[in-house]
Amino acid sequence: xxxxxxxxxxxxxxxxxxxxxxxxxxxxxxxxxxxxxxxxxxxxxxxxxxxxxxxxxxxxxxxxxxxxxxxxxxxxxxxxxxxxxxxxxxxxxxxxxxxxxxxxxxxxxxxxxxxxxxxxxxxxxxxxxxxxxxxxxxxxxxxxxxxxxxxxxxxxxxxxxxxxxxxxxxxxxxxxxxxxxxxxxxxxxxxxxxxxxxxxxxxxxxxxxxxxxxxxxxxxxxxxxxxxxxxxxxxxxxxxxxxxxxxxxxxxxxxxxxxxxxxxxxxxxxxxxxxxxxxxxxxxxxxxx
Amino acid sequence: xxxxxxxxxxxxxxxxxxxxxxxxxxxxxxxxxxxxxxxxxxxxxxxxxxxxxxxxxxxxxxxxxxxxxxxxxxxxxxxxxxxxxxxxxxxxxxxxxxxxxxxxxxxxxxxxxxxxxxxxxxxxxxxxxxxxxxxxxxxxxxxxxxxxxxxxxxxxxxxxxxxxxxxxxxxxxxxxxxxxxxxxxxxxxxxxxxxxxxxxxxxxxxxxxxxxxxxxxxxxxxxxxxxxxxxxxxxxxxxxxxxxxxxxxxxxxxxxxxxxxxxxxxxxxxxxxxxxx
Numbered sequence: 173x174x175x176x177x178x179x180x181x182x183x184x185x186x187x188x189x190x191x192x193x194x195x196x197x198x199x200x201x202x203x204x205x206x207x208x209x210x211x212x213x214x215x216x217x218x219x220x221x222x223x224x225x226x227x228x229x230x231x232x233x234x235x236x237x238x239x240x241x242x243x244x245x246x247x248x249x250x251x252x253x254x255x256x257x258x259x260x261x262x263x264x265x266x267x268x269x270x271x272x273x274x275x276x277x278x279x280x281x282x283x284x285x286x287x288x289x290x291x292x293x294x295x296x297x298x299x300x301x302x303x304x305x306x307x308x309x310x311x312x313x314x315x316x317x318x319x320x321x322x323x324x325x326x327x328x329x330x331x332x333x334x335x336x337x338x339x340x341x342x343x344x345x346x347x348x349x350x351x352x353x354x355x356x357x358x359x360x361x362x363x364x365x366x367x368x369x370x371x372x373x374x375x376x377x378x379x380x381x382x383x384x385x386x387x388x389x390x391x392x393x394x395x396x397x398x399x400x401x402x403x404x405x406x407x408x409x410x411x412x413x414x415x416x417x418x419x420x421x422x423x424x425x426x427x428x429x430x431x432x433x434x435x436x437x438x439x440x441x442x443x444x445x446x447x448x449x450x451x452x453x454x455x456x457x458x459x460x461x
Numbered sequence: 462x463x464x465x466x467x468x469x470x471x472x473x474x475x476x477x478x479x480x481x482x483x484x485x486x487x488x489x490x491x492x493x494x495x496x497x498x499x500x501x502x503x504x505x506x507x508x509x510x511x512x513x514x515x516x517x518x519x520x521x522x523x524x525x526x527x528x529x530x531x532x533x534x535x536x537x538x539x540x541x542x543x544x545x546x547x548x549x550x551x552x553x554x555x556x557x558x559x560x561x562x563x564x565x566x567x568x569x570x571x572x573x574x575x576x577x578x579x580x581x582x583x584x585x586x587x588x589x590x591x592x593x594x595x596x597x598x599x600x601x602x603x604x605x606x607x608x609x610x611x612x613x614x615x616x617x618x619x620x621x622x623x624x625x626x627x628x629x630x631x632x633x634x635x636x637x638x639x640x641x642x643x644x645x646x647x648x649x650x651x652x653x654x655x656x657x658x659x660x661x662x663x664x665x666x667x668x669x670x671x672x673x674x675x676x677x678x679x680x681x682x683x684x685x686x687x688x689x690x691x692x693x694x695x696x697x698x699x700x701x702x703x704x705x706x707x708x709x710x711x712x713x714x715x716x717x718x719x720x721x722x723x724x725x726x727x728x729x730x731x732x733x734x735x736x737x738x
Contacts, residue, residue: 272541343580345574348536349567351565351594352596360590360594
């Protein structure tokens with residue numbers, strides 16, 4: 173009475189097949205990551221040393237270290253965040269907590285999504301036009317960071333808005349019904365519960381920003397500049413551009429050098445990402461509803 | 462004197478009489494009509510709800526009892542498609558007047574919801590939340606005074622003994638019954654005059670319901686309490702006066718004992734005997 177019919181066994185076989193197929197595809201997905209990481213470790217590992225991390229490039233960038241590029245990348249990302257985080261978080265709070273649902277806010281949301289889809293080279297050209305030339309910042313950290321900030325804004329806004337909306341509506345209602353203003357509600361209840369999500373979004377964005385090349389290429393990152401920047405109006409070297417330059421533009425660079433730069437860049441990104449995961453776990457522990 | 466003037470004068474004196482008589486009433490509504498878009502939820506609701514007693518609002522789903530409750534502390538207005546007409550006077554003040562500050566309305570008229578909604582902060586901070594919203598943040602109260610406030614509020618809702626050793630724990634870890642009691646407790650430090658309760662026991666089990674009813678009797682006399690309920694037995698047990706509503710209209714408003722023994726209208730009788738609703 174309960175034995176498998178022909179149809180049952182056919183369905184079961186089909187399911188088993190699909191399952192294996194999808195599992196293989198998932199395996200394929202992590203294959204590139206593994207290959208990249210092992211190649212980088214294998215080929216770039218020998219290049220890593222104290223002098224490599226903390227020395228200047230020498231001999232036409234065919235020898236020496238990457239310190240100016242490392243510091244430059246940190247500058248670029250930090251200044252970019254200085255602009256994109258306050259702006260993005262404020263905009264997201266406005267859109268999610270204050271703005272009425274009407275055609276205007278829908279248009280803004282659409283614009284944000286479209287901004288996220290703009291290719292980075294277009295952002296680069298916008299940066300040249302707006303910050304380097306029009307606002308006359310010249311090619312500088314400021315211009316490059318502003319360009320990066322514009323590029324990262326949509327992600328910051330979307331991540332913030334999503335974590336705000338993940339805070340249950342009942343909490344807001346409870347506050348309003350005790351006579352709290354919208355801002356009191358946001359500051360005391362909504363933001364503290366959304367902060368883990370916002371931070372995660374921001375940190376993931378940092379790791380992406382650190383690797384961007386196109387937007388900084390024409391706006392503030394220098395080919396070769398063996399000193400550290402002193403202000404936001406200086407140009408600077410950057411890891412991503414440095415990697416591009418020594419891989420394609422400079423003859424006679426030993427093999428392990430570009431791999432070493434790539435390894436350091438990816439390590440920076442991975443460290444940031446694991447930091448974000450750890451932070452998320454830490455903040456989650458304190459959250460329960 | 463012509464006939465019109467006589468009628469006008471009669472009206473005036475009636476109004477004058479009424480305004481002197483309002484003192485025994487906490488909430489007075491006059492011809493209250495409420496629309497949600499095109500749907501009219503309340504029709505000419507005229508009610509006088511007495512001070513310091515418990516009044517229950519009963520009626521089948523969709524009869525407008527929650528709408529009425531939500532009009533009294535003006536949270537209905539948050540929906541942009543709501544239209545309100547008529548007057549609501551709370552302690553002789555028109556709450557729809559020009560110089561009325563919403564924050565003050567909400568402070569004076571506390572509300573408890575069907576689902577307990579404590580904030581995801583500690584029990585202690587939940588009790589103090591209203592206070593911290595409505596006081597200057599710079600002026601910090603001395604620690605022992607704050608402790609007294611917390612203890613008093615929790616004592617009043619009969620929660621103090623179960624939570625006094627874990628005031629720092631998250632309020633969201635409490636049981637539903639305890640959460641609902643906490644939601645009542647956190648209204649008290651800001652000294653409201655009216656407590657509105659929208660089916661406060663519907664998420665609770667029988668034991669929780671009994672406990673909340675017990676605390677309501679404890680609060681009786683200090684606050685004017687209006688409770689919406691689906692539970693006929695609860696209305697009968699836990700209120701002094703009872704209002705029966707049907708299809709957005711008030712059918713009957715009498716002392717509870719009277720309503721359940723000798724209802725004046727057929728609709729009321731049918732409803733309380735469980736023939737519909």
